Amino acid sequence: MSDFVGRMTLVRLREVAILIAVLLLPLYAALPLVTRLASAADSSAAPLAVPLSNSFTYQGKLTQASADASGPFDFQFFLFDAAAGGAQVGATITTPAVAVTNGLFAVQLNFGDAAFSGDTRWLEVRVKASAAASYESLGRQQLTATPYALYARAAAVATTASVATVAQSVPWSGITGVPAEIADGDQTGPTYTAQSPVALVGNAFGFSTVGCTAGEVWKYSGPGNTWSCDADASGTSYSAGEGLTLSGSQFAVAFGSNGVAATASRSDHNHLGRILVWKPRDGGTGCCEHKWGRH
Known part of the structure; x- marks a missing residue:
């Protein structure tokens, strides 16, 4: 196996192919943002039928003993945050029995949502013939961005942005559908004044x-x-006159028991247990004058 590894190299064409794939990688990572930007710029655009995944295509050319390799080969891909050592980013991707024809191969890689956050990344490739026992490392290669991917990272307009270094503005004249009441650029609303009281x-x-x-x-x-x-008016005041009493808001007749002037006569005229009767002056014969007296 060591003989195989010593003779197995990646020729310049493979390096060019890998470089192209690597340069496309950050651009792919920016595709969701570019899609959102396009949607924000034109809300009438038809939505995508299927949302994009985080997978990207990795292409290369494998040679063995200065000749193009052919046959099934097993590959492993690792993503790191440093050229040597460092921490691995995402999971290890193993692609068994990849068909290599005339040295050319292509695989799909997906290191997860958080793999490409703007920090530098290095890709390490390991390979072995499908019948071999162990993998051999082909080293690490730094992943670099394409110019447009760099532009997308600092997009002029974004649906959401955690950090913005340049803020864009739209002039008032560039806004359509402005309500008439604020078309002058100043919405003060109606003015109210108070009248007495x-x-x-x-x-x-x-x-x-x-x-x-x-x-x-x-x-x-x-x-x-x-x-x-x-x-604050309290209303008309009332008081009870002669022959009346006032209790709260209720008037009543003041009946006398002894016939004083400030009282009213009883209907049975029975004052102090006495009544008035008509009798003759002579005491009972009825022959002469008559007068009222008490009994």
Whole structure:
């Protein structure tokens, strides 16, 4: 196997193919952002039928003993954050029995959503013939970005952005569908003023206390239909006259028991247990004058 590894090299054509694939890798990573930007720029554009995945195509050319390799080969791909050592990013991708024809091969790689966040990455490739026992490393290669992928990383317009170094603005004249009430660029809304007796303090309306003293109330009166501050009327006062009593809000007749002037006569005229009767003056013969007396 060591003989195989010593003679197995990646020729310049393979390096060119790998470089092209590597340069396309960040551009692929930017495709979701580019898609969102296009959607934001033209909301009428038809949506994609199938959302993009994180997979990208890796192509290369494998030679063995200065000749193009052919047959099934097993590959392993590792992503690292350093040229040597460092930490592995994402999972190891193993692609068994890859068909290599005249040295050419292509595989699909997916290191996950968080693999390409803008930091430098190195790709390590390991290969072995499908019948061999162990893999041999072909070393690491730094992944570089294409110019347009760099532009996408610092997109001028983005649906969402955690960090923005340049903010774009749209002039008022460039906005369509502006409501008429704010077409002048200033939406102040209706203006309100207070009329007596209402006062406006800040954004709250209430009754004014100007011109009023304690216990007074606002009254609406007069031929001019105006409001004025005046004493709070308590209503007409009533009192009980002779022969009447007033308890709370109820009047009643004051019946006398001894016939005094400030009382009313009883209907049976029975005062102090006595009644008035008509009798003759002579004491009972009925022959002479008659008068009222008590019995």
